[in-house]
Amino acid sequence: MAREIPYIAAIGEAIHQEMERDDTVLYFGQNLATHDDDPFLQAFGSDRVRVTPISETAEIGMAIGAAFAGYRPVVQLYMAEFMLVAMDQVVNEAPRFHYMTGGQVKVPIVLQAGYGFTAGWAGQHTGSIYGMFLGVPGLKVAVPSTPADAKGLMTASIRDDNPVVFFHHYLLTLEHGDVPEGEHVVPLGEAAVPREGTDVTIVAIGWMVGKALAAAEQLAAEGVSAEVIDPRTLVPLDTATILDSVEKTGRLVVVDQSTRHGSAAAVIAAEVASEGFSSLRAPIELVTALDATIPYSEPMEAYLLPDEAKIVGAVQKVLGFAPVAA
Amino acid sequence: MTDPAAARLDGDVGLGLLRTMWRIRLFEERVGQLTRGDEVHGLVHLSIGQEGVAAGVCSQLRLDDVVYSGHRAHGHAIAKGAPLHRIMAELMGRSDGLCQGLGGSMHLVDVEHGFLGATGVVGGNVPLALGSALAGRLLGGDQVAVVFFGDGAVQGGIFIESVNLATLWRLPVILVCENNGFAEFTPRSAHTNVERVSDVVAPYGVVRETVDGNDVVAVRDAFARFLENAREGEGPMLLECLTHRLRGHYEGDPERYREALAAEEWQQLDPILRLQRRGVNERWLDEEATVRIEQGTRDEVDEAVRFGRESPFPPVALATELVYAS
Numbered sequence: 001m002a003r004e005i006p007y008i009a010a011i012g013e014a015i016h017q018e019m020e021r022d023d024t025v026l027y028f029g030q031n032l033a034t035h036d037d038d039p040f041l042q043a044f045g046s047d048r049v050r051v052t053p054i055s056e057t058a059e060i061g062m063a064i065g066a067a068f069a070g071y072r073p074v075v076q077l078y079m080a081e082f083m084l085v086a087m088d089q090v091v092n093e094a095p096r097f098h099y100m101t102g103g104q105v106k107v108p109i110v111l112q113a114g115y116g117f118t119a120g121w122a123g124q125h126t127g128s129i130y131g132m133f134l135g136v137p138g139l140k141v142a143v144p145s146t147p148a149d150a151k152g153l154m155t156a157s158i159r160d161d162n163p164v165v166f167f168h169h170y171l172l173t174l175e176h177g178d179v180p181e182g183e184h185v186v187p188l189g190e191a192a193v194p195r196e197g198t199d200v201t202i203v204a205i206g207w208m209v210g211k212a213l214a215a216a217e218q219l220a221a222e223g224v225s226a227e228v229i230d231p232r233t234l235v236p237l238d239t240a241t242i243l244d245s246v247e248k249t250g251r252l253v254v255v256d257q258s259t260r261h262g263s264a265a266a267v268i269a270a271e272v273a274s275e276g277f278s279s280l281r282a283p284i285e286l287v288t289a290l291d292a293t294i295p296y297s298e299p300m301e302a303y304l305l306p307d308e309a310k311i312v313g314a315v316q317k318v319l320g321f322a323p324v325a326a
Numbered sequence: 327m328t329d330p331a332a333a334r335l336d337g338d339v340g341l342g343l344l345r346t347m348w349r350i351r352l353f354e355e356r357v358g359q360l361t362r363g364d365e366v367h368g369l370v371h372l373s374i375g376q377e378g379v380a381a382g383v384c385s386q387l388r389l390d391d392v393v394y395s396g397h398r399a400h401g402h403a404i405a406k407g408a409p410l411h412r413i414m415a416e417l418m419g420r421s422d423g424l425c426q427g428l429g430g431s432m433h434l435v436d437v438e439h440g441f442l443g444a445t446g447v448v449g450g451n452v453p454l455a456l457g458s459a460l461a462g463r464l465l466g467g468d469q470v471a472v473v474f475f476g477d478g479a480v481q482g483g484i485f486i487e488s489v490n491l492a493t494l495w496r497l498p499v500i501l502v503c504e505n506n507g508f509a510e511f512t513p514r515s516a517h518t519n520v521e522r523v524s525d526v527v528a529p530y531g532v533v534r535e536t537v538d539g540n541d542v543v544a545v546r547d548a549f550a551r552f553l554e555n556a557r558e559g560e561g562p563m564l565l566e567c568l569t570h571r572l573r574g575h576y577e578g579d580p581e582r583y584r585e586a587l588a589a590e591e592w593q594q595l596d597p598i599l600r601l602q603r604r605g606v607n608e609r610w611l612d613e614e615a616t617v618r619i620e621q622g623t624r625d626e627v628d629e630a631v632r633f634g635r636e637s638p639f640p641p642v643a644l645a646t647e648l649v650y651a652s
Contacts, residue, residue, distance in 0.1 A: 058487035065457020101435040102426035106651040161651040
């Protein structure tokens with residue numbers, strides 16, 4: 001049975017249920033349990049729920065070593081950027097070991113990383129940095145946009161035998177949505193199509209999915225039928241669903257909160273340009289953040305980011321409408 | 327307090343240590359030759375001159391104890407029990423190599439023999455060993471984790487993060503530093519003002535000892551004391567072994583940065599020659615036994631090379647097959 005809970009609670013519920021189901025699931029992180037009646041600590045004890053110092057490199061490295069022995073650690077990093085101080089472990093240890101050992105070991109770890117907190121958190125806590133992990137074979141990358149997907153993808157990430165970076169969007173933290181109560185698994189690598197349409201395909205990632213749906217609603221009033229696709233995971237990427245949609249609509253807009261160069265949007269556009277060129281009736285449009293560090297001041301912050309109006313403008317452009325004056 | 331009877335090394339132990347050191351020495355000398363003929367290609371780091379550390383430590387470990395090493399890993403793998411022919415096949419990039427040719431010299435792993443292996447990034451292995459130690463404790467066994475690293479790794483933040491966490495959680499991990507006085511191409515004095523690695527960990531309360539790493543018996547005795555306590559669940563501990571790398575940082579290193587050792591000086595330092603002298607003095611070794619060990623090892627290395635040469639190269643399609651664990 002489903003009931004409405006917030007996105008962040010859905011993630012916690014997935015971890016809790018997986019820890020109940022499987023003794024090998026461990027939970028590491030800074031400030032993870034700040035008092036004795038913490039529900040995770042109460043349920044699973046301090047052997048499995050481990051408060052760490054601010055030592056991301058050691059935390060993640062330790063998770064890898066425990067994973068070699070059959071454990072499934074979830075490392076709560078809070079801010080995705082905190083992974084950057086541990087890039088050797090994230091990029092050059094965790095995803096390489098299964099491969100480099102000829103398949104002798106597996107590294108089933110989940111790195112739980114919040115991102116995109118564009119609410120005045122300025123330059124170092126707001127990046128949408130998933131794009132930099134798409135070029136790391138061996139890593140999987142999840143980017144849930146709804147509470148139900150957040151639960152289902154976290155469950156699948158914990159059960160997966162590979163390292164998964166689970167990017168949860170900080171501005172979705174308190175968004176409520178229907179979430180199944182019991183076991184709920186969303187397989188990694190299956191896109192969702194939250195809105196069907198025939199004139200244009202909008203692929204949107206994370207927080208951008210809601211904005212794309214709002215833009216699609218606005219476009220419907222103008223007689224434009226937009227299909228919205230949420231890839232849900234960027235690795236594996238469900239290119240088949242995207243290509244099928246573009247074959248139907250002939251037009252593609254990709255919406256990504258990341259800066260444009262090296263973004264997931266650029267990768268998706270390249271896949272469609274390469275594999276679906278004959279379906280395209282207009283050039284692909286990318287709606288991304290401008291290539292700059294996120295500024296502190298609110299108007300500048302908003303100026304830099306994709307929004308509904310920019311998505312509507314991009315759709316109008318691929319449909320050949322005259323550009324709307326700003 | 328030294329018991330004169332105990333000061334004499336048990337002959338079987340001595341012969342075992344000698345055999346292990348010869349296996350490392352002759353294997354690596356052969357690898358050096360094979361790199362020059364490009365039968366072993368890529369970057370290769372030899373541990374010739376440092377065999378006493380690998381032999382002294384690993385000779386006391388069980389199959390289920392876990393050992394990690396770095397880029398200079400052949401000796402540790404051999405001492406932990408990885409078969410010469412499968413290491414050689416790996417270095418030759420063949421199908422029957424330990425890692426099916428996907429890892430090579432810097433990423434040797436042999437799970438079956440508890441050699442969890444090599445990471446090519448200096449210091450990257452230390453937190454992984456913590457994870458193994460944590461897993462061992464959670465599983466309730468008395469196995470220990472051992473990680474070898476050079477003095478060059480100690481100046482990295484990852485080392486201190488790991489030492490801090492290991493002491494905080496009292497993990498049964500034994501840190502074995504091979505302090506050969508050089509970090510890659512520059513002497514320790516170019517890296518730090520702290521001469522002894524054991525002093526670096528002093529504030530954390532790590533049980534520590536510095537020994538002559540070219541005296542394999544001294545290494546063995548010191549490690550035995552640590553191992554006994556680690557089996558009881560104590561840790562971490564640090565064994566600093568002062569040693570000397572006879573070869574360059576990598577095979578082909580022109581070594582402009584240091585003077586070659588005089589032959590006489592090397593005679594004094596060579597851990598194999600030192601143990602042989604001791605064996606002769608203590609009458610558990612004679613000329614005939616020395617020749618027999620050396621010749622037997624040469625035959626074994628020849629056989630490893632033959633095995634490597636006869637093993638096919640892996641099908642190239644393997645290169646994309648083990649990116650993810652399924």
